[in-house]
Amino acid sequence: MKFNFLKLGTTASVLLLSSALVSAQQPTAQPEIGLNDLSSFKDPGKTWFISSGVTAELNTTNSLNTAKGSGVLVNIPTKKNHGSDLSTIAEHGDMLLELDYLMAKGSNSGVYLQGIYEIQLEDSWGVKIPLSSNNGGIYERWDDSKPEGQKGYGGYAPRQNTAKAPGLWQHLKVAFQAPRFDASGNKVSNARILTVDLNGVIIHDNVELFGPTRGANSKEKALGSLRLQGDHGAVAFRNIKIAPLPLEMLNGGQKGGNNPDPIYIDAPSNTMIRSFVDVAEHQRVVHAISVGSSQQVHYSYDLDNGLLLQAWRGEFIDATPMWHERGNGSSKARGSLTPFTKKPVPSITKLANSQSAWLTDTTGTGFRTKGYIMDTEDRPEFKYHIYGALVTDAIKALENGQGLSREISLDKPIDNAYLLLADAVDITELSKGFFLVDDQSFYLKFENSKDKPVIREVNGRKELVILLRDKLNYSILF
Template sequence: MICSLKFRKLLLPLCFVFLGNLSAQEVIVINDWSQFGDIPGTWKLVGGVTTDWEQEDFLSTSPGTGILVNPPKPKNGPHLISGFEHGDMELELEFMVPKGSNSGIYLQGRYEIQIFDSWGKINPNSGDAGGIYQRWDEEKKQGFEGKPPRTNASKAPGLWQQVKIDFEAPRFDASGKKIKNAKFNQVYLNGVLIHENVEVTGPTRSALFEDEKPLGPIMIQGDHGPVAIRNIRYEIFGKPVPPIKDLQYAYYKGKFQSVEDFQDNTPDQTGPLNQITWDLGHGILDFAYEYSGNLEIPESGNYTFSLNAFGKTSLEVNGENVLPDEVQFPGDGPRSKTVSLEQGSIPFKLVFYKNNYPGRRPQLGFFMAGPGIKSSPLHEPNSYLDHQIQKPFYLEPTTEPLIQRGFFQHGEGVRTHTVSVGEPAGPNFTYDLQQGSVLSVWKGGFLDTAPMWRQRGQTQLMVPNGALVELEGGPSIARLDQDNSPWPDSLSSELFRIKGYDLNRDRRPTFKYVFGEIAVEDLVVPEMNGKAFTRTIRYSQPQKTPGVWARVIAAETIEDRGDGIYLINEGQFYVKLPDTNQQKAHLRATSSGKELLVPFSTSQENGEIKYSIIW
């Protein structure tokens, strides 16, 4: 966005360069803001900051370190500029904005990813959160080349939001002529991929510089609106991938179940290779290949090796069994291991074999990353075709809610009896039929169901396609002997009996179950134009099973902000209780954090507990 030119000359002398020690590091974490550079006096270093979705400025800050806060106009001013420069980079940070606020992150001080309060906007543009802001034609007085995010993954004002940027700097020849544009390889907002392979032909509007160079600082706008920044992590790239010397292959013809079946055999064919590839003219089935050579490691440090394949693979590096023999299937994702290597020539051996799934093309991807070296392929391009491995199958609601049953990943485990509900213009959620609980809520797309068709067993997952908020996932209702009795991890089938669900006129499910002798109906609906979910738990005849509570939320931290509003996990999302439930709410400490409970009322035949999740 537009910034005043008068700050630029003022700020440039504040920058100092410590590039000398970056090459020996990998991921740099800003624990002390002096690592970032000199901080303008208008930016305040604090330990905590609070606001909510209705406030246009931060409500309060608390003493400490770790968070930089920029105040609103007219108290703000200079931009935040790093004391180091970068070329290719991966950058992560968290930001918080009050209602209506505006800022931006400029890679190399030139190419902006927008920070904005875009909560709930249906059709975002390049000026919304996560957008690649437009360039400006001064002669025509109009913008051009802006790129909106694929979807609006923004959270509510007052919540912490995460942006992750994979940036590729422009390239120049020996004479200084640009030969390749800057590119945003990937940009994630709150865990959602919002940009991929987007080139930028020049500095976006209000950049710190009007030219383009191989290097430049990070700039965060300070002259627009209030913004808070924390948890900056970055990694600078640009070093070449280590070459492979003396690359050889050995081919074994046959159907093998393990490496032991052929490792002592005489190869049917051997020879030199220019690049690793599975396609050496021996067909797509019943083969084994062994590749060996030496990696020329440029400097001592930690190096990460990854295998992504359709078949069985194993990897040895410098005599160490780095990745043991294991089968990989399409969609499994890479197997990776980080090892410490000394500078010099390091031997490796890669094994790949396949004997099942006739007609299915093999895939072999071998990747490496290290100090200053971005994860890069060591294989021939045709050996691994990413789109064939990862092709999604999206399920999206159109005019009415869409319901899909299946397996769902929650935490480290898989829930097998779940229902996912997608809303055409609002957030989505997944419900566990075995515990009567909401497992996760998310905004953006609904589901990628490709694993349901391509995988087996508990890997046949419904995968959320949006900005996910994972909830505790334990039982929503339990009977407690005392107010301080621990909440159970699960419910017995004798106590909890699911009765299925009915669809209302809006085609939304009302889940029904019996808890003890209490009949319960559970309805989750979007509200606030898709910005929130409201859950209503209705029950009848609570006298028959006294001492029953509903757990509204369990989290590491729950902060009572007053008026029935609770801030969860220091800014992950909000919970709001209506007036009818506020007086009964019980916030208590647990061994892992806090819980917010509301009791079932036994003073009447019927009752309800209602709350909203806002994010």
């Protein structure tokens, strides 16, 4: 096992602003922009429309499939109609912005705060070292008078790549502080992006904006529209919310206090750590292993149930809760987390049929964990006994960094044994052996499976199960 430790401290400078200047920048509270129609936007172009749902084609560039209805804002440019940007009628200064977005394969878009400062949206699935031009980046500024190769400057790359696959919903939260101007219209302080949270991870913290980014539609100002880029690729948005910025967040807030320096574990190569892992509904898995990879795709495994708990993309482990002072034994994922189950249950259970109740524990199954062995590339393969058979569970990061592969094999048959693949809000089969899971959070892909996975409803949720014979291979894409 290889551990790399990194401790980070944070400092912030605080600028004093008059209450008059601060209040002048606040927008009218707009809890959510209505997406029943396009009436919240100025002069929408023909490539923008309202839908009730949208999915993407993983193998087709710039392609989205839509359904009739409302609640989702969609833009699909074509070769004949390259599309145009879309701006809100309402204008904002300081604000909290929150929205979901979904990219088509190979697509590119952006969110322009006040119409002039761009946060890049892009299909950056699997990118290892993100740039300012990748998903979540603060786009560069531009100067045509500079020499070739130097015209673009001043962009900010995200701290890590937390981008999801095309066709999966991504969640963006931005705290923005507008530039300040005196009574004569002269700028007295620059705009700031105080935080950008992408898919649950802070990727920018208190970034000063020294001027408009490339593609700005005006000069800097106190108030401006929210602008969505529409001429680069297919994209969808939902749940767009704007709220005033709390005063305590101005200029990055007062940071410091008694918070400990974080204790981080990196995974420059295959890395493992034993710890408690907390899952949904405040349940703690006490015999868990988290496995990291150089592909920046990691996962946690429940040794007591032979269960794949969660996976994430980005950086590996925050061990502060476990190792700071006396600690509580738990660790946390540092990247964008994708949970696979609501609560720990046995991964394999005997069922009379595919609709029978799942066991809640391994009592009576003869379950005995046998730990793990390392393969030729130093990756763990977990082993346990259940119902008299030896199970080998090999979970590996895909070489392209786009998810995980999993192979489960039995050394002898188990009559009527089923494997739990997913426990989710919803599960949809998009095509044969290809499933979209949990409000479009991840995909499951089966190739050459002897048996068809079964979607079943349990207490208002959906489960995906499959009859387990001698061996099963599938991929998890997120």
